């Protein structure tokens with residue numbers, strides 16, 4: 001295994017390719033995707049249906065293996081890892097929250113028992129388990145719900161409990177696939193706030209895959225995937241105006257891959273009717289892109 005410099009990001013995917021073969025037909029779910037996430041970040045991954053978001057999460061969770069490229073989380077090489085290391089990775093490094101609320105919790109265990117189970121499986125002693133369950137119940141406002149079965153909870157409450165379960169063993173990376181997909185707006189807000197709390201209080205790096213535009217206000221970086229590649233990123237930061245008031249500013253960036261490739265936003269392409277080839281001009285401090293066929 002190669003040496004990892006201390007400046008490497010916590011999550012690093014390079015040129016990730018995932019090809020599925022169905023009935024002899026190949027589907028390229030990921031076509032050279034690049035992703036960097038620093039330790040402690042809270043990011044969202046958005047993109048149209050079929051753009052490869054779930055495929056990426058399956059690879060990061062250790063459930064699936066890419067066809068090509070490299071993927072690393074902390075010290076773990078997700079492509080090289082084998083049996084025992086894969087199990088250790090899934091139990092201790094990543095936590096996962098599914099869209100289907102019913103898939104995250106065992107229906108015949110109470111909320112407290114659900115949170116305790118991963119601790120039991122990890123061999124945590126009874127006293128420490130009780131203490132940890134108490135902390136998670138407080139952190140995610142589950143106090144009145146601990147003795148209930150999952151089906152006696154609302155969808156939003158179930159997802160908050162799912163975050164507590166996923167965070168029980170102090171994972172370093174929390175992955176959520178459409179965690180608000182089955183929820184109304186108010187319940188979604190509660191779940192996204194709980195993801196923020198997990199990030200801030202448990203210090204876990206969080207990646208949320210979603211269609212939900214509301215997520216943008218809860219994260220500092222939104223990564224848009226198109227056709228299995230990273231297309232653009234929106235960074236959110238606080239700007240202090242001349243009058244001293246602060247406001248949140250969103251800035252959109254196109255992502256340049258290691259080979260210098262870039263996806264232009266679809267609306268630019270359509271507005272200027274760009275197709276096949278474009279003409280590039282290098283100016284002193286920027287690059288200009290012109291429709292290739294037009295006489296100028």
Ligand SMILES: Nc1ncnc2c1ncn2[C@@H]1O[C@H](COP(=O)(O)OP(=O)(O)OP(=O)(O)O)[C@@H](O)[C@H]1O
Pocket residue numbers: 020021022027028029047048049050051052053054055056
């Ligand atoms: N196990 C599989 N077998 C065959 N094809 C697959 C498999 N998983 C995903 N695909 C295909 O790969 C592409 C990307 O799928 P993926 O589920 O990653 O997209 P997505 O962005 O998560 O979409 P959605 O938002 O609808 O969940 C799609 O064309 C999909 O049909």
